[in-house]
Amino acid sequence: MGGDSGLLGSISWENESTYLNAESQLTAMIMRDRNRANVIIWSMANETPSKPARNKFLGKLAAHARLLDPTRLISAALEQNNYQGNPTIKTIDDPFADVVDVLSFNQYIGWYDGLPEKCRSITWKIPQDKPVIISEFGADALAGMHGDSLTRWSEEYQEDLYKETLSMLGKIEQLRGISPWILKDFRSPRRQLPGIQDGWNRKGLYSENGGKRKPSTSSNHFMKTGNCNMKKITWGIIGCGDVTERKSGPAYQKTEGFVIGAVMRRDVAKARDYAERHLVPKYYTDADAIINDPEIDAVYIATPPDTHKFYGLKVAAAGKPCCIEKPMATNYADCIALCEAFEAKEIPLFVAYYRRSLPRFLKIKEWIDNNEIGNVRQIRWNLTKPVSEKDLPGIYNWRTDATIAPGGYFDDLACHGIDLFQFLLGAIIEVSGSGSNQLGLYTAKDSIAASWKHASGITGTGNWNFGCSEREDIVEIFGSKGKIIFSVFDEIPIQLIADSIQSLTIPHPENIQLFHVENMRHHLSGKSIHPSSGRTAASTNWVMDKILSDTDSM
Template sequence: MKFENVRWGIIGCGDVTEVKSGPAFQKSKNSELVAVMRRNGQLAREYAERHGVPKWYDDADALINDADVDAVYIATPPSSHKEYTIKVAKAGKPIYVEKPMALHTEECNEMIAASKEAGVPLYVAYYRRALPRFKKIKELLDNDAIGNVCFVSTTQYQKALENVKDSWRVQPEISGGGLFVDVGSHTLDILDFLLGPIKEVEGFTSNQAGNYQAEDIVTGAYLFESGIHGMGNWCFTAYDNVDRNEIIGSKGKITFSTFGNEPVVLTTMDGTNEFAFDMPKHVHQPLVETIVAELTGKSDECPSIGVSGGRTNLVMGQFLGDVVEE
């Protein structure tokens, strides 16, 4: 499946598409955004006018079956990812779906199977895999900058968000869990990118503050297929905000944040080196560019696909105790 120019449609043109993702489809080479859909037709029309998009819909099926739409970006909450992915696959069009990929790993598997059966690619919006800062970390690891990797440690905690109980992000039937699923998925996915798949998890979850139904703290240990050990702590009711990952090796360590823009720090016996990067204005754009390059036959390198996205869902499910690997 090759295109000369990829014409995109978006299902669910909400806040995430305003700056982070939507403009990326217009600014990437050989790519254009030709249609958007939102159930509220007036909001869809306003979005289209605001961003210079020629078509808008209030019906997803109409967008999916529009002959002028080559590929579809699904930017709705996770509860509808499977439904829309299967519809787009049956229409024979490539799919780019928001993260987390679905409510749970069984849905991910159905989505992967549908795309495979239809012969269309399935990409997942874990855009950090294409950002320069994380590619640099991967390069350091591949070049043996810290020797043999022994373990990785993640500490992420933040202040309790106000008025969050009404957000879909903490309603498991819509999001798949709490803020751990929304926020922690990014870290677990980037660790998969950097260190390979996680094969075993032992974790604990609690709702300590009682601000909403879902878990608000998750802690645990995990084992990578490579034998690397990992430990993680995610708390969403703490006194402060901290975002720190450390990859420890036999010759040094790499320290970095998942969400911040602080320099990546390499520490060895020879001293400390810092690598600073500017965050792209449209953070999805580097990943979208890899997708477009693949769809136009310029390269075959998109690093975030259905199989890798499904692995992150599986690991989160193992933490939360709602998935049993067969």
């Protein structure tokens, strides 16, 4: 699951040479193992008591790990405490919990702390909005030793402890994984109970000879049923076209607690083909049928934008949460109509501006919020692309049909950046634009320029041209002490140029909407507020409308 730096509670936290030694060990481990696919988490420590020197020590170590490998999560096996002095309610109040990405702790109630039945009286109140992994739990047993469930060291005691522990852990809302301690008995010179341990740690699900113990059945059942206290939400997709093949559809299937129950497309052969390839149980050719299917809890609309309002209002009338592909609609007025419809029913409306959830852009926001470039003064975006084969006369493309997308590729692409800029820098309150059709290959605009002002006073400019000799996608954010350079669409390194130069490569997930979809799950479960709502998306449409209205008047 992860790498562990092996730090114990007897560390001399104030000693600089101790820290350098730990950093050296951590560096060696990450350099050795970072290309191993089975490593998903770097663990900083194991059950180290909290105190200021330790917190500073581990904070520096975590920052170093993120610098060496920004692609993996950080954790540590934290100590547990009683919540407000109540011994039946456990909590994590370690300051280092604010640093890690994943909370983890070792759990031995019923072995080192009372009998297995004690698990029934224990509840958990974990205030941090972070996933929880149980890094260790279990009890010792000698293979072949039998007795009742109260006979320590027997397989029956170990089995009963597993059942009680797994039932208790399943009540932790944030629980996302468990790691029994341990898979197989191993040699441990400190374990010297005659006739039982004889130099072996006996907590394995299997004996040192490979024999299976009774708890392995309970553990397997827990893992197969996914007992993590989460209700499944079944989604239906309207418009299973290109965007759903890789960018979004698989993200819904990979998100814990989400399943795709049905898809809809007017072409029955294409709907059937998509359902069969993506293992979706049902398909429809009628949008009303999928929207009103009682087995569908929520609807994702992935059709061209001129139908978003039409389908979205139907979903709102059915009282189901909805995610709409971007842009939210073809104009600001339709966006407001959608927002009001969902707000009247008090149900969530999301829009697929997934860049608000991607780690590379969250890092840029962190730089801005931490004043790494001082006070932000200006933002500038230049996006150019050569003519596409799809633009040739006689080839229909809705993205360049002025009745659907009057700004052409600007409608489809620029909204990503404009929405992202409002996420990073705040709402845009003034905007003007100009544009033309330079190529004459289609009815929509192919060249647009704009300038704007954010509520904070930051100014911005943008140029979008889809008939140039080469592709360029460069954004520069200028501050009083430096600047940030990045791309909206390309996965080039993001750069922070201030007192020094930082260049970070933070890759996108295989399915680029994954974090956006996961954030919808967090929102629907009440854990956090999704960054891309109907209202934030409507603001982006307002900016787009203002730019295009100026180009129409020219």
